[in-house]
Amino acid sequence: MTATGGYRILHGGESHVFADLATLMACASPRRSGDELAGIAAATDRRRVAARMALADLPLATFLAEPLIPYEDDEVTRLIHDGHDAAAFAPVASLTVGEFREWLLSWEVDAGVLARLAPGLTPEMVAAVSKLCRNGDLVAIAAKTRVVTGFRSTLGLPGRLGARLQPNHPTDDPQAIVAATLDGLLYGMGDAVIGINPATDNVEATIRLLRVLDDLRQRFEIPTQSCVLAHVTTTIAAIEAGAPVDLVFQSIAGTQAANAGFGVSLALLKEAREAALLLKRGSVGTNVMYFETGQGAALSADAHHGIDQQTVEARAYAVARTFSPLLVNTVVGFIGPEYLYDAKEITRAGLEDHFCAKLLGVPMGVDVCYTNHAEADQDDMDDLALLLANAGVNFLIAVPGADDIMLNYQSLSHHDVLRLRHLLGLRPAPEFEAWLGRMGLSDDRGRVPPLGAGTTAARRLLTAGGAA
Amino acid sequence: MSGDDGWEALRRATRARVGIGRAGDGLPTRELLAFQMAHAAARDAVHGRVAFQAMAAALADRAVIRVASAAPDRATYLRRPDLGRRLGEGEAARLPAGPYDVVFVIADGLSSAAVEAHAVPCLDATIARLDGLTIGPIVLASEARVALGDAIGAAMGARVVAVLIGERPGLSAADSLGAYLTHAPRPGRRDSERNCLSNIHAHGLTPEDAAVKLAWLIREALRLGLTGIDLKEAAPDPALPPPGGGRVPG
Numbered sequence: 001m002t003a004t005g006g007y008r009i010l011h012g013g014e015s016h017v018f019a020d021l022a023t024l025m026a027c028a029s030p031r032r033s034g035d036e037l038a039g040i041a042a043a044t045d046r047r048r049v050a051a052r053m054a055l056a057d058l059p060l061a062t063f064l065a066e067p068l069i070p071y072e073d074d075e076v077t078r079l080i081h082d083g084h085d086a087a088a089f090a091p092v093a094s095l096t097v098g099e100f101r102e103w104l105l106s107w108e109v110d111a112g113v114l115a116r117l118a119p120g121l122t123p124e125m126v127a128a129v130s131k132l133c134r135n136g137d138l139v140a141i142a143a144k145t146r147v148v149t150g151f152r153s154t155l156g157l158p159g160r161l162g163a164r165l166q167p168n169h170p171t172d173d174p175q176a177i178v179a180a181t182l183d184g185l186l187y188g189m190g191d192a193v194i195g196i197n198p199a200t201d202n203v204e205a206t207i208r209l210l211r212v213l214d215d216l217r218q219r220f221e222i223p224t225q226s227c228v229l230a231h232v233t234t235t236i237a238a239i240e241a242g243a244p245v246d247l248v249f250q251s252i253a254g255t256q257a258a259n260a261g262f263g264v265s266l267a268l269l270k271e272a273r274e275a276a277l278l279l280k281r282g283s284v285g286t287n288v289m290y291f292e293t294g295q296g297a298a299l300s301a302d303a304h305h306g307i308d309q310q311t312v313e314a315r316a317y318a319v320a321r322t323f324s325p326l327l328v329n330t331v332v333g334f335i336g337p338e339y340l341y342d343a344k345e346i347t348r349a350g351l352e353d354h355f356c357a358k359l360l361g362v363p364m365g366v367d368v369c370y371t372n373h374a375e376a377d378q379d380d381m382d383d384l385a386l387l388l389a390n391a392g393v394n395f396l397i398a399v400p401g402a403d404d405i406m407l408n409y410q411s412l413s414h415h416d417v418l419r420l421r422h423l424l425g426l427r428p429a430p431e432f433e434a435w436l437g438r439m440g441l442s443d444d445r446g447r448v449p450p451l452g453a454g455t456t457a458a459r460r461l462l463t464a465g466g467a468a
Numbered sequence: 469m470s471g472d473d474g475w476e477a478l479r480r481a482t483r484a485r486v487g488i489g490r491a492g493d494g495l496p497t498r499e500l501l502a503f504q505m506a507h508a509a510a511r512d513a514v515h516g517r518v519a520f521q522a523m524a525a526a527l528a529d530r531a532v533i534r535v536a537s538a539a540p541d542r543a544t545y546l547r548r549p550d551l552g553r554r555l556g557e558g559e560a561a562r563l564p565a566g567p568y569d570v571v572f573v574i575a576d577g578l579s580s581a582a583v584e585a586h587a588v589p590c591l592d593a594t595i596a597r598l599d600g601l602t603i604g605p606i607v608l609a610s611e612a613r614v615a616l617g618d619a620i621g622a623a624m625g626a627r628v629v630a631v632l633i634g635e636r637p638g639l640s641a642a643d644s645l646g647a648y649l650t651h652a653p654r655p656g657r658r659d660s661e662r663n664c665l666s667n668i669h670a671h672g673l674t675p676e677d678a679a680v681k682l683a684w685l686i687r688e689a690l691r692l693g694l695t696g697i698d699l700k701e702a703a704p705d706p707a708l709p710p711p712g713g714g715r716v717p718g
Contacts, residue, residue, distance in 0.1 A: 033547045169482060176482030183478055183486035337546045372510035372637045373546055373578055378503070401485020401495075401503065408638030410507070413485075419493035450490040462474055 009054040016050035022068050024058075025124075026308035027051035028131040030348050034296045034309040034339035041308075056098030056132055063124040069305045075256045075266055080122050080318045089120030097128045104129065104141045104359075111146040118361035123254070123314035126356045130310070135387070138351040142391040145358040149326045150285020151225045151246060153191050153429035155394055156363050161426035162192035162395030163417045164327070164365065168406035172199050174212045180400050181216060182461045187414035188421070188441065188448040191432035192327055192365065192395035193247065193290065195227040199406055206230045207243040214244040219464070220439070223283075223431035225326070227290055232264055232272045239275045246281055247290045247326060248272045254293075254315025257303035266319070273323050284431065287326035287363075293317070294331040295349050296339025309339060310349065314356040321362050328362050329397065330354070333370035334409055342375035347384045354393055365395035369411040378402060378410065385412055389420045396420075422447055483640065503639070509581070510637035515542060516580035518634075520608045523574070526588055531605035535559045535620065539611040552613035554655075555620070563623040568604035570686055571626035575612035579634030581643040586668055586675045587632045590645065593679030594630070598686065614648045614662070621653025628689050629653040630682060635666060644669045647682050651695040661696040663689070 007018040018024040026035055027042040028051035035041035042048035064084065069077045086093075091113075092100055103109060130138065148156040155162050167180030177196060184190055194217070196209055206228045213226035225246040228235070232250040239245050250269065251262050259265060269289075276288040293316040298304040304312050313330070320328045330353035333346040340346045350366050357364035368385045370376035385396060402413035420426065427433050427446055436442040440457035443449050451458040475487030488499045495503070524532045538554040539545035545552050572595075574587045595603060607620050614631055621629030628651050635644040645668040650657055663685050668678045689695045 037548060037550070167484075169484070173482070176484065179478040179481035179486055180484045183484075338549050341547060372507065372639075372642075373514045377507060399484070400482075401488050401499065403485050403503070403506075403639045405482075405484050405638070405640055408636065408640075410639065413495070415490060415493055415495055422493055450492075458474065462477055 007054045009050045011050055011053060014046065014050075016047055016054070018051060018054060021062070021066050022307050024051055024054055025068070025128065025131070025311050028055045028128075029308045029310055030131070032309070032339070032345045032349065033337060033341040034299055037338055038299055038304065038306070038309070040306060052132055055128055056096060058097050058128070060095050060097055060100050060125055061093055063122055063128065068124060068307050068311065069255060074305075076254060076259070076315055076319060079266060079322060080315065083318075083322070084122060085119035087120070088117055091117065092120070098132060100125070100129050101132045101137070105137060109144065111144055114145050114359065115361070118359065121360055123318045123356065123360065124311060126359045127311040127314040130352045130355055133355070135348065135351050138355040139387055139391040142355045142358045145392065147358060147361055147363040147394065149287040149324075149363045151282040151287055151326050152223045152284060153225070153431045154284055155192055155326065155429055157430065159426060160429060161389055161393070161417070161421055161424075162365065162429055163189040164192045164329070164395055164397045165190035165194045166197070166397050166399045166404065166411070167194065168197050168399065168404050170199055170406045172196075172205055172209060174208070177209070177212060178216060178464070181213070182464060183400050184398060184414050185222070186441065186451060186458060186461060187398075187418050188428055188436055189398045189414050189417060190222070190224050191429040193225050193227050195229055195249070195290070197229045197407060201230045201234055203234055203237045203241065206234050206238050207241060210238060210243045210245060216464070220461070221435070223435050225282075229290075229292070232268060236272050236275055239279065244281070245276060245279060247288055248276045249290045249292070251292050251297070252316050252319050253297040253301070253303070254312040254319070255298050255303050255305060258298040258301045258312075259319070261301035261303055266322070269319075269323055285326070287324055289323045289325035290327045291320045291325055292329055292331055293320070293353070294335045295353065296335040299339065300335070310352055313353060314360070317357045317360045317362045320357075321360055325363060327365060327395065328357060329365035329367050329395070331367045331369065333374060333376060334367065334407075336371060337374040340374070343370070343377075343380035343383075346370060346374065346376055347380065347387070350384050351387060351391065354388060354391055358392075363394050365397070366393055367397040367411055369397070369409055371409045381410070381412060382416070385416060385420060389424055389426065418448055506639040509642040510639060513579040513581040513634070513637045513642040518576045518580045518583045518610065520610065523584075523588065523608060527606055532608060533563060533605050534608045534610070535562065537609065537611045537613070537616050542611065545611040549613055552611055553615035553619070555616065555623070560619065560623045563607070563620060564605065565623065565625040566604060567602055568624060568626045569601040569628070569690060570598065571604035571607065571621055571624050571629045573607045573609055573612070573617045573620055573629060573631045575609040575614070575616060575631055575633040577612060577614070577633035577646070578636040579643060579645075581637070582634040582645040582669065583632070585643045586645040590632055590647070590668065590675040590678055590682070593676050594682045594686075597679065597683035601686075601690075614646075615655070615657065617648065617650060618653045618655050618657045621650065622655065626653060627651070628686060628695065630686065641669050641671065644672060645675070645678075647678060649682065649685050649689060649695050651689045651693065663695050663699055
């Protein structure tokens with residue numbers, strides 16, 4: 001640290017000065033369009049690496065002493081600092097960020113150690129160490145973590161890969177939604193959640209969709225949960241109206257101002273969680289919240305406080321973990337090329353988001369996806385999905401044929417997630433795996449084979465589609 | 469596949485890619501290539517250039533002005549939405565001010581295919597329903613975002629500005645046009661102060677139907693002196709809400 005409070009590194013006769021901790025973090029970030037749009041990215045590649053050298057020598061405890069957004073100004077900062085567990089932090093309290101990276105990679109550090117450490121870590125600490133990690137490090141360290149949650153299915157267990165079935169439709173047509181849901185079930189999708197992004201966010205439409213999904217779940221006794229991803233206030237109203245709400249959804253971000261842009265506060269999320277808990281609809285667990293996040297959300301709301309987008313994103317996970325969610329996922333390639341320009345940036349961000357969330361104890365999934373104005377295609381999604389499955393991602397999102405006809409972007413297809421399971425020997429949630437067996441949808445090795453339409457199970461489900 | 473393979477009921481229920489079959493755990497080759505062709509059409513729409521010169525010729529009976537945003541090329545346009553909302557150096561001075569009730573802007577946005585297919589028919593059909601109003605010269609804007617209309621409308625002194633712009637293409641429609649209406653345009657207007665008709669293409673809202681709605685919205689905006697949420701709620705057949713659900717805004 002320099003006398004003026006900034007950071008200086010001398011390398012190869014060249015001096016690099018970083019005015020403050022936020023500048024150092026932004027300059028140390030791998031290149032991405034969002035930080036360039038915000039005007040905070042390193043101007044040269046040398047400056048970027050110099051920032052990483054300075055960051056590597058920084059004591060991890062610096063982040064406890066120097067909040068990037070003032071405590072007085074932001075309730076997310078207050079949440080992070082008031083909730084910090086000093087005893088859990090003790091094993092790494094004397095390390096620098098660079099030493100912390102090596103500690104995380106060491107063989108002695110395993111799932112148990114990382115689970116005990118999580119309450120002692122802050123988002124800024126995990127964001128900082130991620131900036132010193134190569135993609136392979138992000139995969140290897142995340143693969144050691146384990147975050148298990150439950151509602152009607154148990155998610156995050158070793159050797160499992162969950163899937164959100166996402167049967168969106170541009171007019172919320174019930175018959176079309178049932179058809180897409182049945183299509184996914186026939187591929188073994190839906191153990192994480194059957195979740196619809198509604199085209200229209202109002203209470204009546206939300207209740208109508210909730211009933212469609214709940215009827216289908218009960219009819220086939222599927223051990224999973226459903227969710228209509230409406231605004232949290234809409235879902236609270238649906239609960240009050242007696243609708244079958246399993247999970248409360250909300251998009252969240254890493255600053256108080258960005259959350260205000262979403263129309264939410266910590267108090268409102270707490271109220272929603274308490275309302276959902278009272279319904280006692282879970283069978284194997286009581287995790288009732290579902291959050292989505294994504295790099296660029298705070299910048300697009302002009303609520304990033306000059307902090308780089310990856311660090312702000314990690315702060316959203318501090319919000320998430322407060323509410324013991326069943327599911328959290330980043331919508332990594334959805335936000336647009338002004339934040340993540342191409343497949344290289346999307347891939348990197350997907351791995352960072354998963355890594356940071358898992359170290360903080362958040363049950364992280366990823367929507368492996370892109371829009372048609374980003375420099376990416378389905379080959380790139382294959383790559384990222386393979387990386388994340390190896391990193392132990394809790395769940396991935398799947399839509400029919402990878403084509404979301406409501407949100408107009410591409411994710412993974414049912415085929416893609418099934419292929420990952422078969423390729424890597426990963427299985428769905430245990431309760432759901434047993435259901436696939438009971439339904440005759442899986443073979444004696446637990447695989448989901450292509451079904452002839454004459455198969456009993458397929459005929460039952462397909463008939464339901466025609467009758468809906 | 470021929471005839472009903474048992475999945476026909478699902479396929480009939482939705483235009484989502486259900487019941488598309490499997491080759492092991494992969495896609496059948498036909499479906500693989502159909503998807504790639506749809507994505508190629510979407511990418512070509514994003515990166516294609518609108519033939520504004522030909523369009524200006526097609527609009528020969530109207531005064532036409534071509535302007536560019538501050539984004540110098542498509543790659544910059546995609547990375548820097550802020551530049552696509554501002555006029556390029558010296559462009560504002562080329563825009564004539566006048567007592568215009570309405571100024572129309574045809575903007576490339578994210579789909580050249582949408583603009584080339586639907587902008588002129590939609591424009592002609594709308595203007596045909598605006599007898600008695602003073603229409604400004606038609607502005608053709610390249611590397612443009614919706615909010616560029618605010619700068620254009622302000623420079624020309626328009627009471628309302630209507631921006632016809634290519635929407636971000638999906639796989640099912642690469643040629644979808646949007647129409648955004650803003651009363652008293654000036655830089656800094658919020659999206660909540662606009663009215664939007666989206667999904668204008670052959671299999672969505674047809675350009676002719678869009679023109680009926682847009683002309684109605686223009687007359688109401690001038691009568692009430694506003695656009696945005698308050699106008700939308702008064703509309704007999706309200707504008708389609710933009711999609712997005714619970715998603716983080718893009």
